[in-house]
Amino acid sequence: MKKHIGWIAGATAAVLVAAGAITYAVAEDGSGGGGPSVPSAEGADAGFARDMAVHHQQAVEMSYIIRDRTTDTEVRRLAYDIAQTQANQRGMLLGWLDLWDLPKVSAKPPMSWMGMGDMPERGDGSLMPGMATDTELKKLGTLNGKQAEIFYLQLMTDHHKGGIHMAEGCVSKCTVEVEKNLAQGMVDAQQSELAAMKQMLKERGAQPRD
Numbered sequence: 001m002k003k004h005i006g007w008i009a010g011a012t013a014a015v016l017v018a019a020g021a022i023t024y025a026v027a028e029d030g031s032g033g034g035g036p037s038v039p040s041a042e043g044a045d046a047g048f049a050r051d052m053a054v055h056h057q058q059a060v061e062m063s064y065i066i067r068d069r070t071t072d073t074e075v076r077r078l079a080y081d082i083a084q085t086q087a088n089q090r091g092m093l094l095g096w097l098d099l100w101d102l103p104k105v106s107a108k109p110p111m112s113w114m115g116m117g118d119m120p121e122r123g124d125g126s127l128m129p130g131m132a133t134d135t136e137l138k139k140l141g142t143l144n145g146k147q148a149e150i151f152y153l154q155l156m157t158d159h160h161k162g163g164i165h166m167a168e169g170c171v172s173k174c175t176v177e178v179e180k181n182l183a184q185g186m187v188d189a190q191q192s193e194l195a196a197m198k199q200m201l202k203e204r205g206a207q208p209r210d
Contacts, residue, residue: 038100044173046102047113048183049093051128052166054110056086056093058131059159062152065140069148074200082156082193089182096179114169130162150206153197157208160190160197 039045063083067076097104109117110128121127125134132140132155140151163186170183201207 039102039176041102042106042108042113043175044113044170045176045179046097046100047106047111048166048170048174048179049097050104050106051110051113052163052170052186053090053093053104055128055131055159055163055166056090058137059083059086059156059163060090062132062137062140062155062159065137066148066152069140069144069152071145072149075149075152078193078196078200079152085189089186092182096176111166113173114166128162129165130159132159146204150201150204153201153204154206154209157194157197157201158210160194164190164194 060083063079063086066079067083070076094104106112111117111119119129122131122133125137126132136151136155140148140155143151167183167186167190171180171187174180174183198208
């Protein structure tokens with residue numbers, strides 16, 4: 001398991017180092033310097049940036065909650081890596097919307113850019129696939145130790161599965177190449193984290209919720 005966590009930490013550092021270069025590349029892509037025109041407000045590039053920023057914010061929130069609910073080194077390190085990586089990526093996504101001079105909110109339902117705007121919502125704060133409800137977040141904040149670790153790993157497993165589905169949608173539909181590359185990087189990193197979390201759940205006598 002330490003091998004898994006070490007790889008994740010290394011990937012986090014790589015993402016942080018690359019952030020400036022990726023943001024610069026996106027700015028060049030939409031600046032009229034020979035690249036594609038600025039994406040449309042309701043297209044896949046802007047839709048993914050908006051929706052994934054919201055999705056990532058909840059992962060950051062859950063990760064900070066668990067760091068206060070357990071002393072387990074492995075879980076705290078995983079939570080730190082997820083929080084740092086996804087907060088950084090969220091900043092890039094929102095920054096791209098600023099660079100493109102596009103709104104950070106849309107009147108259309110989440111996932112409309114994927115043709116999923118009419119999907120039923122879980123409600124209670126769960127706006128997109130994989131997102132936890134407000135009730136689940138409150139429950140996480142009441143648990144301690146092993147119980148908190150298991151619930152966090154289960155919630156984050158669901159969250160990653162939803163995030164991977166969305167990122168794969170961008171890989172397929174987005175037009176800005178560096179954004180597509182970032183989305184593919186999200187798929188690869190979160191699939192690795194899913195494997196790590198499955199093992200961590202097994203070590204705690206539990207398993208993913210589905």
